Amino acid sequence: MRRRLAEALQARRRDGALRRRPVVDTPSGRELVIDGRRLLAFASNDYLGLANDPRVADAFRQGIDRWGSGSAAAHLITGHTRAHQALEEELAEFTGREAALLFSTGYMANLGTIQALTGRGDLVLEDRLNHASLLDGALLSGARLQRYAHADTQDLARRLQRAGDRPALVVSDGVFSMDGDIAPVAELAAMTRQHDAWLMIDDAHGLGVLGPEGRGTTAGLTEAEVPVLVGTLGKAFGTAGAFVAGSRELVEYLVNFARSAIYTTAMPAALAEATRKALELARSEDWRRERLNELTRQFRHGAAELGLPLLPSTSPIQPLVTGSNTRAVALQLALRAGGIHVVAVRPPTVPEGSARLRITFSAAHEPADVERLLEALDRAWSGLPED
Numbered sequence: 611m612r613r614r615l616a617e618a619l620q621a622r623r624r625d626g627a628l629r630r631r632p633v634v635d636t637p638s639g640r641e642l643v644i645d646g647r648r649l650l651a652f653a654s655n656d657y658l659g660l661a662n663d664p665r666v667a668d669a670f671r672q673g674i675d676r677w678g679s680g681s682a683a684a685h686l687i688t689g690h691t692r693a694h695q696a697l698e699e700e701l702a703e704f705t706g707r708e709a710a711l712l713f714s715t716g717y718m719a720n721l722g723t724i725q726a727l728t729g730r731g732d733l734v735l736e737d738r739l740n741h742a743s744l745l746d747g748a749l750l751s752g753a754r755l756q757r758y759a760h761a762d763t764q765d766l767a768r769r770l771q772r773a774g775d776r777p778a779l780v781v782s783d784g785v786f787s788m789d790g791d792i793a794p795v796a797e798l799a800a801m802t803r804q805h806d807a808w809l810m811i812d813d814a815h816g817l818g819v820l821g822p823e824g825r826g827t828t829a830g831l832t833e834a835e836v837p838v839l840v841g842t843l844g845k846a847f848g849t850a851g852a853f854v855a856g857s858r859e860l861v862e863y864l865v866n867f868a869r870s871a872i873y874t875t876a877m878p879a880a881l882a883e884a885t886r887k888a889l890e891l892a893r894s895e896d897w898r899r900e901r902l903n904e905l906t907r908q909f910r911h912g913a914a915e916l917g918l919p920l921l922p923s924t925s926p927i928q929p930l931v932t933g934s935n936t937r938a939v940a941l942q943l944a945l946r947a948g949g950i951h952v953v954a955v956r957p958p959t960v961p962e963g964s965a966r967l968r969i970t971f972s973a974a975h976e977p978a979d980v981e982r983l984l985e986a987l988d989r990a991w992s993g994l995p996e997d
C-alpha cells in the first residue's frame with residue numbers, strides 16, 4: 611500500500627498535477643492573506659459576497675444562542691429543528707417547488723439523490739462536463755452511466771431514443787462549474803418530458819447569481835419540467851450545505867431512501883438560521899447581481915481587447931484555458947508575483963489538455979480590481995512558455 615501511494619504521488623508530481631492546500635488567514639473577501647502574503651483574489655465561489663456579511667454572521671451567532679453549537683443527531687432522530695424546517699420551507703418557496711430537503715453538502719445531495727432515484731437496469735445520462743459528485747452518484751447507484759457530448763441535446767436525443775423503455779434520469783449542471791457556460795435547460799426539460807425521462811439540474815453556480823431574485827437557470831421552469839432541482843448553500847449563499855427541491859412525494863421518498871441524508875448528523879441549526887438570513891439577502895439585494903454582471907462584462911471586454919482566449923461564458927466564472935499544466939501553473943505563479951491569486955485547475959478536474967485558470971468574480975470586487983487583473987494578465991500572458 612505504501613508503495614502504491616508513493617508511486618501515485620510521484621506520477622502527479624511528474625505531470626505537474628500535484629495538488630496542495632494554500633493556508634488562508636483572512637475571511638472571504640476581495641483580498642486574502644494566503645501563505646502569509648496579501649493577495650487580490652479571484653478564486654472563490656462567494657459570488658454575492660455574503661460569506662463574510664455581518665448580518666449573516668449575526669444570524670449565525672443568534673442561532674448559536676438559541677440552538678447551541680451542534681444538532682446532536684440525524685434529521686430522522688432529533689436533529690431536525692424548527693430552524694431546519696423553516697429553511698426548507700423558504701427554499702421550497704424560493705424555487706417554486708412544493709418541498710425541499712436539506713443535505714449537509716452538495717456532494718452528499720448529489721450522491722444520495724441519484725443513488726436513491728436509480729438502480730440496476732436504469733440509465734443515467736450525464737453531460738460530459740458535469741460535476742464529479744454527479745458522476746459519483748451515478749456510479750454508486752449501480753445504474754448504467756452514459757455521458758453525452760457537452761450541452762449537445764441532439765446527442766442526448768439519440769441516446770434517449772436508443773434507451774427505449776428503459777427508465778432514464780438525465781442529469782446536468784445548470785452553470786458548468788469549470789467552464790461557466792449555461793446548460794440548455796429548457797431544451798433538456800422539453801426533451802426529457804418527450805421521452806418520459808426525468809431531469810435533474812444541479813444549479814450550484816446558478817442559484818443566487820442568475821435570474822430574477824437569483825432563482826437560477828431553471829427560473830420559470832415548473833416542477834413538472836425540472837422534477838429534481840439541486841442547490842448548494844456554500845457558494846452564492848455564503849454558508850454551507852445543500853438542498854434538493856421538488857414535489858412533496860420526491861422529498862418524502864428521499865427522506866426514506868437517500869442514504870447520505872439519513873445516515874448523517876443534521877447540519878447545526880445555527881447554520882440553518884444563518885442561511886435563512888443569507889437567502890433573504892440574496893433574494894432582495896439585486897445590486898449584488900448587477901455589480902457581478904458589470905464586473906463580468908468589464909472583464910470580458912478588456913480580455914477581448916487584449917486578445918486573451920475567453921470561453922463563451924456569461925456567468926462570473928471566466929476560465930482562461932492554457933492547455934498544458936505547465937502553462938497554467940506558470941500563469942498562476944506570474945500573477946502571484948504581481949500580488950494576484952487565481953487558481954490553476956488541472957486534469958482530472960478538467961479534461962486532459964485543457965488546464966486553465968479559473969477566474970471568478972464576486973460582488974465584493976470593485977472595477978479597479980478587474981482593471982488590475984487585466985493588466986497583470988496582459989503582462990503574464992505574453993511571457994508564458996510555448997507548449
Ligand SMILES: *Cc1c(COP(=O)(O)O)cnc(C)c1O
Pocket residue numbers: 714715716717718720741743783787812814815842843844851852
Ligand atoms: C460545488 C459543487 C457541488 C458540491 O457542493 P458542496 O456543497 O461544495 O459539496 C456540487 N455540484 C456542483 C455543480 C458544484 O459546483
